[in-house]
Amino acid sequence: MSKLTRRQWIAAGAVTAAGAGGLAVAARLARRYGLLPPDGGGIYGPGETLTYAAQRLLTRHSMAREFSRSQISAKPLQNEVDPLGEEFARLQKAGFAGWRLTVDGMVERPGTFSLAELRSSPRRSHITMIQCEEGWSYIAEWTGVPLAHVLQVVGVAPQATHVVYRSFQKDWWESMDMADALHPQTLLAHEMNGGELPVGFGGPLRMRVTRQLGYKSVKYITRITVTDNVKQFGKGLGSAAPEAGYAWFAGI
Amino acid sequence: MAEASQRHSLLVRVTHWLTTVAFLALLVSGLEIVVSHPRFYWGEVGNINTRPLFHLPIPASRHLVPTGYGYVMPDQNGWSRYLHFQSAWVLVLTGLVYVGIGMFRGHFRRDLFPTRSDLSGKRVMASIREHLRFQRPGPEEVWSYNVLQRLAYLGIIFVGFPLIVWTGLAMSPSFVSEFPATVNVLGGQQSARTLHFLLTGALVLFLLVHLLMVIWAGFWSRVRAMITGRAEAR
DSSP, rough: OOOOOOHHHHHHHHHHHHHHHHHHHHHHHHTTOOOOOTOOOOHHHHHHHHHHHHHHHHHHHOOOOOOOOGHHHHHOOOOOOOOOOOHHHHHHHHTTOOOEEEEEESSOOOEEEEEHHHHSSHHHHHHHHEOOOTTTTEEEEEEEEHHHHHHHHHHHTTOOOOOEEEESSTTTTEEHHHHTOOOTTTTEEEEEEEEEGGGTTTOOOOOEEETTOOGSSSSEEEEEEEEEEEGSTTTTTHHHHHHHTTOOOOOO | OTTTOOOOOOHHHHHHHHHHHHHHHHHHHHHHHHHHHHEOOOOOBBTTTOOSSSSSSSSSSSSSSSSOOOOOOOOHHHHHHHHHHHHHHHHHHHHHHHHHHHHTTTTTTIIIIIOTTSHHHHHHHHHHHHHHHOOOOGGGGGTTHHHHHHHHHHIIIIIIIHHHHHHHHTTTTHHHHHTTHHTTTTHHHHHHHHHHHHHHHHHHHHHHHHHHHHHHHHHHHHHHHHHBBOOOOO
């Protein structure tokens, strides 16, 4: 075995120091520019962090593909939903007249919106694909209020980083960063394929996040909370998905 | 003769084993993900209400999928997906380091590109004949690859892996929002998924032949060379 020369030791030391310094700087920049996902710890943390950071550097403002009317799936799949309980049945019987969307957290004017108010708000439609993490997909036309509009009405604090959204399904809640929350295609959808949004597809109100897998498009939205610290919710992993073993960022 | 016994460079050895680990992790996690929906489609969309191009004759891990089996497999998608994408990063970054440094150092020119005389019909036919007759490789192949081996390695490095990464990225809703052409030219998102699966079959076939050839050539001597970098002259 040859001994390392003094010069080699110095070179090795310099490379190690540069590497450690580079990592520290990268971590600092990533935190500053919001490139760290809330489930970025643990053994799969490095992969998730690389994916989320790369996507946010590449695709912050990109638009999901939109399709022509002829490409709308004749037979979309509504997937399974756990029983929604008596309260939901009561609301449904009354045509969801009593349905309320609460918006709170880091906003200037927290409040609630009825479905009628949301339906008479500015609307946007898009024909986009919804993809399940299992591998299947369908294309539908979605119509609703852009989430960005609702956030503008309530006045989001400039330091807000995430929007947490909850569902009538008690154990299912999600969150997204401001890049998706303010994205023009992100809708609080109340119509599908030109008609009222069917209950099986998330009616009366479904979050529609176009650049992520279907599980981010949570059905039966009841509450939206704006925050600058998404880790204070639940187990601190960003949403119910990572608590069940699935990635928080579902843009892949 | 210390110089002459060097067979594989440190770059080749480290990237070979990193790729091995990443590929096996991708294969296992990928098959687990497929189990949740073992049906394949062509075009943009596909689900249990539409006709599949083909399906795998296995039970699914979701009871909504009609497989004909009265049995639902356990759901393994959570960790499988985390592991799949983390391993994909390892594979891609390893591949970039290997190709980048390999080009800089002339690894491909020196070790993998067939020479002009290698590519003559006579030589190629001779090599095919040797393989078909299961002739054990001669001592010169301890130090150098034969022409079929070179073409197979080049194919896997510059065609197989790039295609599997491309078809994988073409399934990502975020990635294709920025680069829609990557999925459009494949004929749609479900086509990308089907191609990704078929390409996996091709890569597994390569792996099996690769393993068989290594066993045929002398398993321990070849594996030792890929670990220590040294080979023994016979």
